[in-house]
Amino acid sequence: MGHAIVDVLAPSPDGLVAGFGLEKGTMTLVDDAEAEKIYASLGPATEASGGSAANTAACLASLGASVEFIGKVRDDVLGQVFVHDIQSAGVRFRVPPQQEGPGTGRCLIMVTPDAEKTMCTSLGIGALLVPADLDVETIAAAQVLYLEGYLYGSRPTDAVVQRAISAAHDAGSLVAFSLSDPAWVELHRAEIDGLLDQVDLLFANEQEACGMAGTDEIHGALAALGKRCSTVAVTLGALGSVVVRGGEVVSVPAAPMTSLVDTTGAGDSYAAGFLYGVVRQMEAEQCARLGALAAAEVISHLGARPLESLAALVSAAGLGA
Amino acid sequence: MGHAIVDVLAPSPDGLVAGFGLEKGTMTLVDDAEAEKIYASLGPATEASGGSAANTAACLASLGASVEFIGKVRDDVLGQVFVHDIQSAGVRFRVPPQQEGPGTGRCLIMVTPDAEKTMCTSLGIGALLVPADLDVETIAAAQVLYLEGYLYGSRPTDAVVQRAISAAHDAGSLVAFSLSDPAWVELHRAEIDGLLDQVDLLFANEQEACGMAGTDEIHGALAALGKRCSTVAVTLGALGSVVVRGGEVVSVPAAPMTSLVDTTGAGDSYAAGFLYGVVRQMEAEQCARLGALAAAEVISHLGARPLESLAALVSAAGLGA
Numbered sequence: 035m036g037h038a039i040v041d042v043l044a045p046s047p048d049g050l051v052a053g054f055g056l057e058k059g060t061m062t063l064v065d066d067a068e069a070e071k072i073y074a075s076l077g078p079a080t081e082a083s084g085g086s087a088a089n090t091a092a093c094l095a096s097l098g099a100s101v102e103f104i105g106k107v108r109d110d111v112l113g114q115v116f117v118h119d120i121q122s123a124g125v126r127f128r129v130p131p132q133q134e135g136p137g138t139g140r141c142l143i144m145v146t147p148d149a150e151k152t153m154c155t156s157l158g159i160g161a162l163l164v165p166a167d168l169d170v171e172t173i174a175a176a177q178v179l180y181l182e183g184y185l186y187g188s189r190p191t192d193a194v195v196q197r198a199i200s201a202a203h204d205a206g207s208l209v210a211f212s213l214s215d216p217a218w219v220e221l222h223r224a225e226i227d228g229l230l231d232q233v234d235l236l237f238a239n240e241q242e243a244c245g246m247a248g249t250d251e252i253h254g255a256l257a258a259l260g261k262r263c264s265t266v267a268v269t270l271g272a273l274g275s276v277v278v279r280g281g282e283v284v285s286v287p288a289a290p291m292t293s294l295v296d297t298t299g300a301g302d303s304y305a306a307g308f309l310y311g312v313v314r315q316m317e318a319e320q321c322a323r324l325g326a327l328a329a330a331e332v333i334s335h336l337g338a339r340p341l342e343s344l345a346a347l348v349s350a351a352g353l354g355a
Numbered sequence: 356m357g358h359a360i361v362d363v364l365a366p367s368p369d370g371l372v373a374g375f376g377l378e379k380g381t382m383t384l385v386d387d388a389e390a391e392k393i394y395a396s397l398g399p400a401t402e403a404s405g406g407s408a409a410n411t412a413a414c415l416a417s418l419g420a421s422v423e424f425i426g427k428v429r430d431d432v433l434g435q436v437f438v439h440d441i442q443s444a445g446v447r448f449r450v451p452p453q454q455e456g457p458g459t460g461r462c463l464i465m466v467t468p469d470a471e472k473t474m475c476t477s478l479g480i481g482a483l484l485v486p487a488d489l490d491v492e493t494i495a496a497a498q499v500l501y502l503e504g505y506l507y508g509s510r511p512t513d514a515v516v517q518r519a520i521s522a523a524h525d526a527g528s529l530v531a532f533s534l535s536d537p538a539w540v541e542l543h544r545a546e547i548d549g550l551l552d553q554v555d556l557l558f559a560n561e562q563e564a565c566g567m568a569g570t571d572e573i574h575g576a577l578a579a580l581g582k583r584c585s586t587v588a589v590t591l592g593a594l595g596s597v598v599v600r601g602g603e604v605v606s607v608p609a610a611p612m613t614s615l616v617d618t619t620g621a622g623d624s625y626a627a628g629f630l631y632g633v634v635r636q637m638e639a640e641q642c643a644r645l646g647a648l649a650a651a652e653v654i655s656h657l658g659a660r661p662l663e664s665l666a667a668l669v670s671a672a673g674l675g676a
Contacts, residue, residue, distance in 0.1 A: 045662070078413070078440040078660060081402035092399070111432045111458075119399040137432075339399060341366070 035198055036087025036182035037160040038105035039139040040112040043298070043336060044079040046144035051152045058146065060217040061153040061184075069156040072142055081112075082337050083119035084141055085160075086214055087182040089299045089338045093306030093328050095124035096344040099313060102126040102172055104198075106163045112138035123339065129167050135159045143298055145336070151298045161190055165197045173198055174205035177313045178235075180305070183214030186229060187222025199232050208312070210235040212305055213242035220245055235312065236263040237305045243268045252276075256283065267322065269304050274326060277318040286322035289330035289351075299338025303328040307344070324353055356519055357408025357503035358481035359426035360460040361433040364619070364657060365400035367465035372473045379467065381538040382474040382505075390477040393463055402433075403658050404440035405462055406481075407535055408503040410620045410659045414627030414649050416445035417665040420634060423447040423493055425519075427484045433459035444660065450488050456480045464619055466657070472619045482511055486518045494519055495526035498634045499556075501626070504535030507550060508543025520553050529633070531556040533626055534563035541566055556633065557584040558626045564589045573597075577604065588643065590625050595647060598639040607643035610651035610672075620659025624649040628665070645674055 051058055054072060064072065083092075091103040103120055107113030109131040116138060120127050139158035143151050163185075173179055179202035185191045202209050211233040213219050219226065219242050226246065230236070236259060240252055243266070247255035252268070259266045260278035269275045274287040307328035311321030327347055331340050348354050372379055375393060385393070404413075412424040424441055428434030430452040437459060441448050460479035464472050484506075494500055500523035506512045523530050532554040534540050540547065540563050547567065551557070557580060561573050564587070568576035573589065580587045581599035590596045595608040628649035632642030648668055652661050669675050 073439060076439070077443045078404065079436075079443075080658065081436060083399065115400075115402065118394060118397075122398045122400075337401065 035104040035180065035185065035194075037085050037139055037157055037184055038088060038107045038113075038116050039083075039085035039141045039155065039157075039160060040116055041082050041084030041141050041143050041298070041338065042073065042076070042079045043082065043143045043145060043296075044076040046076060046146055048146050050075060051144050051146060056152050056154070057217065058152050059150050061141075061155055061215045062217070064154045064156055066156055069140065069142060069154060072154050076142065076144065080336070081115070082339070083116050084143075084298075084338050085139070086184060086212065086302050087180060088116075088120055089302035090180060090306045090309070091125045092120065092123040092339045093303045093332070093344060094310060096340045097306060097310045097328070097348060098345040099310055102128070102176070104129060104163070104168065106159050106167060107131050107138045108135060108159045109133055110137050112140065119339075128169070132159055135162060145296050145298070149294050149297050149333070151296065163191050163194050165194050168194060168198055168201065170201045173201040174207065176202070176207055178208045178210055178309055180210040180212070180309060182212050183218055183226065187218065187225040192225070195229070203232070208234045210237065210305070210309060212237040212301065213239075213246060216241040216245050223248075230259075230262040233263045235265045235267070237267050237301065237308070239269045239271075239301055265318065267304075267308055267325070269301055269325075269329075275304065275322050277322050279318045282318070284318045284322065286319055286326060289323070289326040291330040291334050293334050295334055296336045297333050299332045300329045302338060303332040303340070320353065324348065327351055327353060356425040356500070356506065356515075358406050358460055358478055358505055359409060359428045359434075359437050360404075360406035360462045360476065360478075360481060361437055362403050362405030362462050362464050362619070362659065363394065363397070363400045364403065364464045364466060364617075365397040367397060367467055369467050371396060372465050372467060377473050377475070378538065379471050379473050382462075382476055382536045383538070385475045385477055387477055390461065390463060390475060393475050397463065397465065401657070402436070403660070404437050405464075405619075405659050406460070407505060407533065407623050408501060409437075409441055410623035411501060411627045411630070412446045413441060413444040413660045414624045414653070414665060415631060417661045418627060418631040418649070418669065419666040420631055423449070423497070425450060425484070425489065427480050427488060428452050428459045429456060429480045430454055431458050433461065440660075449490070453480055456483060466617050466619070470615050470618055470654075472617065484512050484515050486515050489515065489519055489522065491522045494522040495528065497523070497528055499529045499531050499630055501531040501533070501630060503533050504539055504547065508539065508546040513546070516550070524553070529555045531558065531626070531630060533558040533622065534560075534567060537562040537566050544569075551580075551583040554584045556586045556588070558588050558622065558629070560590045560592075560622055586639065588625075588629055588646070590622055590646075590650075596625065596643050598643050600639045603639070605640045605643065607640055607647060610644070610647040612651040612655050614655050616655055617657045618654050620653045621650045623659060624653040624661070641674065645669065648672055648674060
């Protein structure tokens with residue numbers, strides 16, 4: 035479950051990012067006017083469907099999992115693009131495109147020469163997801179409910195998150211949550227903290243984990259978060275990832291890769307690989323290896339969704355169940 | 356001058372192309388309903404600005420030329436994308452987005468595993484370019500008026516082409532014309548033939564040149580077309596290109612390239628390189644080498660417009676004036 039977003043990807047010099055007062059590697063919410071201003075400064079761009087949880091859903095489908103995405107689009111061109119891409123990736127998507135309200139959400143992604151991404155998002159109608167959009171039976175029938183962090187923290191979508199989590203827990207399903215963004219964590223730490231005890235599986239990168247735990251030091255953060263959630267998986271960029279599950283700590287290196295082109299979707303694809311392992315009842319180490327494998331494919335090209343079949347890569351790597 | 360189009364690029368198996376009765380390597384005009392049907396069958400896609408002459412304009416700007424594009428978009432999301440991309444590539448574009456009428460044109464591009472492209476285009480408002488959209492003074496001030504073939508042949512835009520050519524010739528400017536597509540040539544040979552004597556510089560690939568000349572044999576086609584236009588440049592894929600100018604024939608090999616990923620925009624970028632040589636008063640051979648260099652950059656990645664500065668590549672290759 036997450037925001038339905040179409041990405042606008044533009045290779046950009048470092049100076050442009052700094053010029054707008056943006057911090058590299060983070061996501062900033064902007065209104066339509068601000069988005070227009072930034073878009074006008076960007077070079078030629080390409081458009082492709084995005085959204086953090088939607089990217090994770092596309093990766094899960096590529097891995098061979100049965101997956102549904104819950105989010106909201108308008109009946110405009112970008113909404114049509116989003117629905118086409120997610121469905122043709124093999125993900126069910128059943129919330130009907132809305133005939134009124136703001137347009138489909140957009141995310142301007144500046145990709146700097148170091149392959150880092152800086153994002154400016156106008157959420158559009160995606161922020162207007164309401165509890166009535168949830169099919170509670172679908173959530174109850176799923177093994178895992180996965181939520182992107184952007185949905186939670188003084189947003190209109192908080193009520194939807196709460197209802198979805200209740201539905202999942204009532205049915206005995208696992209609740210997974212991704213912290214999404216260091217700046218988001220900083221802004222909404224109190225609200226997210228109130229949610230943590232309902233989260234079974236927490237995804238974060240190093241900055242997000244430290245920010246959430248209120249420490250500068252990753253080991254302390256892992257210990258603190260590991261007391262709140264039964265599994266915590268933290269990505270460490272080129273250093274791989276570390277998982278805390280039931281008091282045990284497992285480190286797994288990054289997967290070998292041919293090239294690093296664009297880190298967009300790295301965390302989203304890691305979460306997908308990890309979740310695929312979880313629903314196949316694999317050990318934490320195997321889950322983390324699957325996450326690393328999916329992430330290596332996605333960062334080897336421009337765009338946040340896999341170009342190759344992840345199921346085939348898993349099979350070739352001998353990581354299948 | 357050409358159709359303003361946003362491309363929808365989807366990697367596709369050969370079977371899909373054949374299943375729609377499409378011929379690989381050609382462009383088919385479709386109405387909105389047909390376009391919807393084909394789009395629904397495509398896998399996940401990315402969107403990027405396209406249009407044959409618009410791609411050529413973007414390459415010319417990247418080479419360092421002063422260039423303006425004439426075409427028409429609606430004030431919709433795709434129109435906004437088209438205008439952003441062409442202007443940020445450094446091309447002037449001054450026809451205001453229309454507030455009424457069909458949407459901005461779209462081209463579904465199926466990229467098969469052999470890197471060939473098969474296109475289905477719904478022209479949208481781009482087909483409604485009218486003589487009043489032309490700024491005759493701009494055309495008169497230009498060294499070259501370049502027209503894509505898709506604009507001519509029983510289309511509503513024929514009158515615009517005629518007016519533009521008159522304006523260019525009255526001012527002593529060169530008129531360049533690209534045959535665009537073998538199927539287009541087959542359908543509109545009579546109309547295009549009537550235009551040839553007004554064309555100073557003709558661009559074609561092998562199939563288009565043979566189709567236009569009504570022969571199966573490229574040398575015969577070159578001889579025939581060379582009598583109609585003072586310069587004829589024909590691309591031969593991996594074999595490079597051949598130019599007929601004032602009775603002389605010059606062959607130039609393809610430029611070395613790192614990889615062949617997507618031939619979309621190959622002819623468009625060749626035309627740009629060639630035209631850049633023309634406005635710099637270079638010999639035919641130099642013009643063809645510049646065309647080959649630009650094409651090598653564009654086919655080395657997905658998408659029809661250059662990712663690297665073509666001016667820098669020209670300089671590195673020692674091909675500058």
